[in-house]
Amino acid sequence: MEDSKKNESTGDKGTRQCILAAARQLMAKKGFKGATTRKISELAGVNEVTIFRHFTNKKGIVVELLSEMLDVRQPLQNSLQGDFTQIREMLIDYGRTYYNLMIDRKEVILICVIESENHPEVGKLFSNLPLSAIELLSNKLKSFQEQGHLPQQLNVWSAAAMFISTFFHAFLAVHRMHIDLGARMTEEQLFEETTDILLNGITKGT
DSSP states (O other), rough: HHHHHHHHHHHHHHHHHHHHHHHHHHHHHHHHHHHHHHHHHHHHOOOOOHHHHHHHHHHHHHHHHHHHHHTHHHHHHHTTTSSSSHHHHHHHHHHHHHHHHHHHHHHHHHHHHHHHHTTTHHHHHTTHHHHHHHHHHHHHHHHHHHHTOOOTOOOOOHHHHHHHHHHHHHHHHHHSSSOGGGGGGGGGHHOOOOOOOOHHHHHHOO
């Protein structure tokens, strides 16, 4: 009896993930409106009733997809736990981690970009991605500042915001506007040169 319930639970979880994967794929290509529950059900290989049983409506699917996207805080925190001897090393690693997290969540992010204007609640949830990254980085920079490694007059939140926005817009340039950054620089050069520009700006005149 218990094994039967366990198998049923596992099956429900697998079905739920199939629905989410189909919705993610369709919304990235067709937007919120174009990804109907009928098309989602066809791609997922289930009937529409199954979708409504798991999510109630299409908005429920979107909320869960966004929740997947918003789980970046822990991996970003983990990236700041390294034994860094230099601020530059820490920044390069953090920029790399943040950018790769966006790559891993590309489909969901593109859904948000498409739908933010028409659905303010999506935009509000979406903003948590860069804001979480900025908050964690500014706290780390603050600790370096308190140790005397950064100027006391530095606004660490502004520095973190400028740093994160570079990678955020680089991601959009490549994956939304289809600009080939590879013709100008590698990803690793992006991480290193963004870090150097920030540090040069911070230390200039000190």
